[in-house]
Amino acid sequence: MKATRNTAAKTAVLEVLEKSKTALSHTEIHKQLNDLCDRVTIYRILDRLINEDTIHKISNLDGTVKYAKCNHSHQRVHIHNHAHFSCEKCHEITCLETVKPSYIMPHNYKVNEINFTLSGLCPKCLNSNINF
Amino acid sequence: MKATRNTAAKTAVLEVLEKSKTALSHTEIHKQLNDLCDRVTIYRILDRLINEDTIHKISNLDGTVKYAKCNHSHQRVHIHNHAHFSCEKCHEITCLETVKPSYIMPHNYKVNEINFTLSGLCPKCLNSNINF
């Protein structure tokens, strides 16, 4: 495989994702970096980080794509099959690392990966709705 | 609510989706209609069909968006919370109407909708892999 380098831009992208509690879109990352590097460069860095298994990509119900740092802390083999929550009000996406769905598949399907996204109201927005 | 009309284009779009065993993208529908109507018209028809609850929209892991006819046959109240299977080889998306995941959520989240997509190999592609 190709050697991969640590560049200022890559470090900065990773730092932004590390600091964020929620998954971020390409545009959000670009804004936070404040023209440190080109739009295209960010796409390429995100691709590299995904290949390195440092971040993962989340496709939301509404078609938006977000990125989040992987949590490798507890497993030796990293599995992406956790759930994501997408808030309908604030549009934040959070990883629900502890939520793992169980399900029964029909025969003759080979499942390699699952994507489980729930949407509704996150705790923050749920609380601010109490006054309704 | 606004009155909705039956037009040639709407009938044709619905027919294409009815005949298809798998979910189709906007582009795929457009090609099948063979310039019966404008690209934009198809987007508007799809929006209307979703509002009428005749079809549903599926966002795939890779960011592609597909549409499929709803199966209203057995329930009085139609629920979209079934799973979808996305084949990594032929890229077809099929509705797994019988697969409903069970899961345990953390407190303080209000779940309104769920999206459960599994990817891997569909029965067709799994069989053609036997010779490997």
Add this chain to the structure above:
DNA sequence: TTATTAATTGCAACATTGTTGCGTTTGATT
């Protein structure tokens, strides 16, 4: 430290997907 070289970057151009405004056409109703 300097030279080497392949990975990375910036820029421009392009592709795809989806949206909006507006004048025209058309389906359903009277």
Add this chain to the structure above:
DNA sequence: AATCAAACGCAACAATGTTGCAATTAATAA
């Protein structure tokens, strides 16, 4: 047949992602 709002086509635009290429730079060896 007349009415009129829904639906349409077209042009223009916006957002998101990709590609080719020349210039720059990080990591390695000399």
